[in-house]
Amino acid sequence: MNYKLLVAKALHEQIGETLTVEKIFALLEKPKTAEHGDVAFPTFILAKEFKKAPQQIATDLGEKISSIIIEKIEVVGPYLNFFLDKKIVSAAVLADVLEKGEHYGDLAIGENRNVPIDMSSPNIAKPISMGHLRSTVIGNALANIYSKVGYRPIKINHLGDWGTQFGKLIVAYKLWGNAEAIDAEPITELLRLYVKFHAIAEEQPELNEDARIWFKKLEDGNEEAVSLWEWFREESLKEFNHIYDMIDIQFDAISGEAFYNDKMDEVIDLLEEKNLLKINQKASIVDLDKYNLNPALIKKSDGATLYITRDLAAAFYRKRNYDFAQSLYVVGNEQSNHFNQLNAVLKEMGLPWADDMQHIAFGLITQGGKKLSTRQGKIVLLEEVLNEAINLAGKQISEKNPDLPNKDEVAKQVGIGAVIFHDLKNDRLNNFDFVLEEVVRFEGETGPYVQYTRARAMSILRKAGNPTTNSEDTYTLNDSYSWEIIKLLQEYPTIVKKSYEKREPSIIAKHSLQLAQAFNRYYANSKVLIEDAEKLARLALVQSVATILKEDLRLLGVKSPDQM
Ligand code: ARG
Numbered sequence: 300m301n302y303k304l305l306v307a308k309a310l311h312e313q314i315g316e317t318l319t320v321e322k323i324f325a326l327l328e329k330p331k332t333a334e335h336g337d338v339a340f341p342t343f344i345l346a347k348e349f350k351k352a353p354q355q356i357a358t359d360l361g362e363k364i365s366s367i368i369i370e371k372i373e374v375v376g377p378y379l380n381f382f383l384d385k386k387i388v389s390a391a392v393l394a395d396v397l398e399k400g401e402h403y404g405d406l407a408i409g410e411n412r413n414v415p416i417d418m419s420s421p422n423i424a425k426p427i428s429m430g431h432l433r434s435t436v437i438g439n440a441l442a443n444i445y446s447k448v449g450y451r452p453i454k455i456n457h458l459g460d461w462g463t464q465f466g467k468l469i470v471a472y473k474l475w476g477n478a479e480a481i482d483a484e485p486i487t488e489l490l491r492l493y494v495k496f497h498a499i500a501e502e503q504p505e506l507n508e509d510a511r512i513w514f515k516k517l518e519d520g521n522e523e524a525v526s527l528w529e530w531f532r533e534e535s536l537k538e539f540n541h542i543y544d545m546i547d548i549q550f551d552a553i554s555g556e557a558f559y560n561d562k563m564d565e566v567i568d569l570l571e572e573k574n575l576l577k578i579n580q581k582a583s584i585v586d587l588d589k590y591n592l593n594p595a596l597i598k599k600s601d602g603a604t605l606y607i608t609r610d611l612a613a614a615f616y617r618k619r620n621y622d623f624a625q626s627l628y629v630v631g632n633e634q635s636n637h638f639n640q641l642n643a644v645l646k647e648m649g650l651p652w653a654d655d656m657q658h659i660a661f662g663l664i665t666q667g668g669k670k671l672s673t674r675q676g677k678i679v680l681l682e683e684v685l686n687e688a689i690n691l692a693g694k695q696i697s698e699k700n701p702d703l704p705n706k707d708e709v710a711k712q713v714g715i716g717a718v719i720f721h722d723l724k725n726d727r728l729n730n731f732d733f734v735l736e737e738v739v740r741f742e743g744e745t746g747p748y749v750q751y752t753r754a755r756a757m758s759i760l761r762k763a764g765n766p767t768t769n770s771e772d773t774y775t776l777n778d779s780y781s782w783e784i785i786k787l788l789q790e791y792p793t794i795v796k797k798s799y800e801k802r803e804p805s806i807i808a809k810h811s812l813q814l815a816q817a818f819n820r821y822y823a824n825s826k827v828l829i830e831d832a833e834k835l836a837r838l839a840l841v842q843s844v845a846t847i848l849k850e851d852l853r854l855l856g857v858k859s860p861d862q863m
Contacts, residue, residue: 310364456553468527562615665732692713781821784843
């Protein structure tokens, strides 16, 4: 039950048809401090209709409104401040959470419709970057959130496994490469070759022509080109998969750009049919002047296709294959121009579903405020960062809890969870600085803090002998510390909905932090385990907190160890 809604209904009964329940609901505010109650209604909007001063309206309404969930109403100037009945609300909220468990907050918005989520999508022969990590964890969290609100997410890894750079790589390998080095350290070696190609091509530009020819051969299915490409791809994927295993994120489809090699003609034909292709210095372009965008280059003068050509084919394929309700692209905001162009070309083609595609952009991970870069071979190896995080977590666990069983597994869950949580706790469009020591702290706004809080709740339940609490019993609480928790639990479905509507996992992360903080304040100020009439109610509260913290973390893709 939504208590704000009950207040809105009680108000509506007195206000009458001037304002609908929905309108009143939208006007309700959350008072700045708890002393001002739980819900506030500003009366300004009624002044004209009622031909009275807002203060007077507030006073009049305050006398008339009643509902069993409202304990008292205070009139402060033009505001009506409502104080909810803690006992009634806490009993109802706890019963609801206990009954639904991890399904508390599930919503039926999506009607089971498909939502492909293009995510991660690193480039073959290059290390997977922190940016790709962001795309992976944001995409994964959105998939979880979408599925919680009733959609069917389809996680697609749109690998960068096609394009002129593979021509360059083949040329470089044939000139300077050897198989042993690639087998030993595939990505390092392939990156070395790629960097060397660029350095030498500065002096010998004819290498670029060779590269172009080799990519053309690849596109035309030349056996040598294809088998080298397959090998590079295979070796790179092995390394990527290692990272995906570490963070425990899986895909429903790994169909990279190459997958669309034989699916682009159809799009190009269609563009031609609709008279949208223009020839400019032998290249084929779509003019996007009226969208205020640069023309989209669809085909180079030698017939080679481009990144956007493959994205057009992918968009068609996804619409046809999944009949999507929405189609998401979780890609850094530096590519917004690309996605604007993609969208504009589809609009030009007259495809209404272009509007269902959304670029889920995100900011950069920086170090000391500066952008991390892979150019010139300077790279931050993700695997090293993750291993470091696990180490740091392990050290802290050993200090706090030296006898913990399966310490290594917990260190992994905490270290990796810390990195993921840090990535998701800020609005996705913000840039953020990555300082590992900050990320893996057990205090402050971190993943380990939330995990630790939940483990503490679990330990209280163990100490109490894991009592059976159930939704049939009535658990009433009446103190201000538990009330803060009850409000956060009560809000949960709204929080889930908001994080879906804004495609913003940080809303879930912030909720988990608030809930963890409220719980720690509660725990510091109450004796949960003393024997009195409220003991079971307190334990029901602890159990509900543990359930929702775990669910928050699950949505983010973070594990919840029961002990740490
Ligand atoms: N491989 C690209 C990159 O690393 C990202 C691909 C994003 N997805 C897409 N459908 N364009 O920059």
